Amino acid sequence: MNEIQLELKNQLEKFRLQKIEPHMEHDDESETFRMDIFSELGSLGFTGMTLPEEFGGMGLSYEDFSIALCEIAKSSVSYAVTISVSCMVQAIINEFGNSTQKNKYLPALTSGSEIGAFCLSESGAGSDAAALVTSAKKCQHNGQAGYMLNGSKIWITSGGIAKTYIVMARTGEAGGKGVSAFIVRDGTPGFSFGKKERKMGWRISPTRELLFHNCFVPEGNLLANEGDGFKIAMAALDKGRFTIGAIAVGCAERALDESVRYALSRHQFKQAIFDFQGLQFMMADMATEIECSRLLVLQAAGDYDRGTPNAKLACMAKLKATDTAMKVTTDAVQILGGVGYTREYPVERFMRDAKVLQIVEGTNQIQRVVIARNLKKEYSTH
Numbered sequence: 001m002n003e004i005q006l007e008l009k010n011q012l013e014k015f016r017l018q019k020i021e022p023h024m025e026h027d028d029e030s031e032t033f034r035m036d037i038f039s040e041l042g043s044l045g046f047t048g049m050t051l052p053e054e055f056g057g058m059g060l061s062y063e064d065f066s067i068a069l070c071e072i073a074k075s076s077v078s079y080a081v082t083i084s085v086s087c088m089v090q091a092i093i094n095e096f097g098n099s100t101q102k103n104k105y106l107p108a109l110t111s112g113s114e115i116g117a118f119c120l121s122e123s124g125a126g127s128d129a130a131a132l133v134t135s136a137k138k139c140q141h142n143g144q145a146g147y148m149l150n151g152s153k154i155w156i157t158s159g160g161i162a163k164t165y166i167v168m169a170r171t172g173e174a175g176g177k178g179v180s181a182f183i184v185r186d187g188t189p190g191f192s193f194g195k196k197e198r199k200m201g202w203r204i205s206p207t208r209e210l211l212f213h214n215c216f217v218p219e220g221n222l223l224a225n226e227g228d229g230f231k232i233a234m235a236a237l238d239k240g241r242f243t244i245g246a247i248a249v250g251c252a253e254r255a256l257d258e259s260v261r262y263a264l265s266r267h268q269f270k271q272a273i274f275d276f277q278g279l280q281f282m283m284a285d286m287a288t289e290i291e292c293s294r295l296l297v298l299q300a301a302g303d304y305d306r307g308t309p310n311a312k313l314a315c316m317a318k319l320k321a322t323d324t325a326m327k328v329t330t331d332a333v334q335i336l337g338g339v340g341y342t343r344e345y346p347v348e349r350f351m352r353d354a355k356v357l358q359i360v361e362g363t364n365q366i367q368r369v370v371i372a373r374n375l376k377k378e379y380s381t382h
């Protein structure tokens with residue numbers, strides 16, 4: 001890590017231990033999201049890390065951002081995910097929005113006074129996101145040109161607590177080319193919230209259904225051009241993949257930390273359980289897999305920063321890091337034995353939080369599909 005990264009990591013470690021960690025057991029149980037924690041992270045600059053300073057961001061690289069997300073995830077995967085998705089929304093507006101849209105929506109998002117949400121999935125369009133059917137019909141409404149949105153979205157991270165929603169809706173033909181992206185604000189008439197999901201993990205991060213019933217969105221809220229929506233979503237997910245990987249590394253690191261500390265202090269058969277080779281080998285493998293994952297995540301993030309994004313590597317980083325997080329957190333529960341299975345220790349929470357990392361932003365099967373597709377392309381051009 002360079003000096004900036006070390007400083008970032010140290011600041012976030014201090015913040016998470018003082019301000020986030022003490023609430024985690026209670027908030028996971030009660031499914032409580034604290035806007036004050038998010039806003040405080042914002043006042044320190046951590047909710048707009050990758051955006052340029054002119055829009056209130058910190059202008060950091062994606063490598064720096066990955067290190068920061070990893071650190072936050074060591075206390076809370078939920079807050080790390082909230083920041084990662086909100087930053088994804090900022091990146092979309094910054095990359096594809098016009099100057100009016102950037103000036104209007106970005107400052108509140110970067111400062112952490114508002115949260116952003118990314119809305120692609122529908123009940124019939126999960127892995128096959130291009131099958132989405134929420135419609136946006138061009139129209140005139142009260143003398144204003146725009147689009148009428150009808151349909152629904154599911155699984156939306158920060159649904160209900162976010163103010164700015166990037167909604168992918170169909171303006172044209174079937175498939176990806178007929179999809180457009182819109183900025184929809186909370187409070188827009190015809191836009192409401194449906195079911196809040198009751199989840200195994202990520203319990204602090206609300207996941208909600210969005211409903212659009214004759215929801216009029218002015219022309220000025222269209223991002224880029226009609227038909228660019230799927231391209232915008234896929235570009236966002238390319239970055240989203242290694243950032244989810246970074247969160248997975250933090251989640252796994254915490255589980256390893258809890259495992260080693262416990263194994264050193266717990267005695268059975270008149271010795272620390274750490275000294276049993278069976279457990280030592282497990283922890284050695286956990287540590288090795290975490291380092292492999294971290295290197296892949298940093299490589300994918302660095303490639304993006306250097307202007308040579310590598311979709312295959314980003315998928316590998318997400319796949320490896322999230323599968324590692326699942327394995328490591330499950331092994332952590334095993335190492336702690338009976339207490340690992342209780343809420344007295346945080347490892348079961350990290351195990352529950354790890355599971356969904358294998359599902360979001362493209363399931364790990366879909367990551368393999370993309371990796372294989374790239375392999376085929378590489379070999380067919382040789």
Ligand SMILES: Cc1cc2nc3c(=O)[nH]c(=O)nc-3n(C[C@H](O)[C@H](O)[C@H](O)COP(=O)(O)OP(=O)(O)OC[C@H]3O[C@@H](n4cnc5c(N)ncnc54)[C@H](O)[C@@H]3O)c2cc1C
Nearest residue numbers: 118119120121126127155156157207359360361362363365
């Ligand atoms: C907590 C949570 C938060 C989320 N947040 C958001 C959000 O903020 N915004 C958003 O838009 N979406 C969000 N999602 C949705 C998420 O992206 C989808 O759940 C995911 O893309 C998978 O879609 P699905 O659940 O419909 O599963 P399906 O697509 O129905 O997949 C079911 C199973 O089939 C497998 N499968 C499907 N297609 C293939 C294939 N071609 N080859 C091999 N296997 C395949 C999958 O890997 C999976 O195992 C969230 C989901 C969860 C659970």
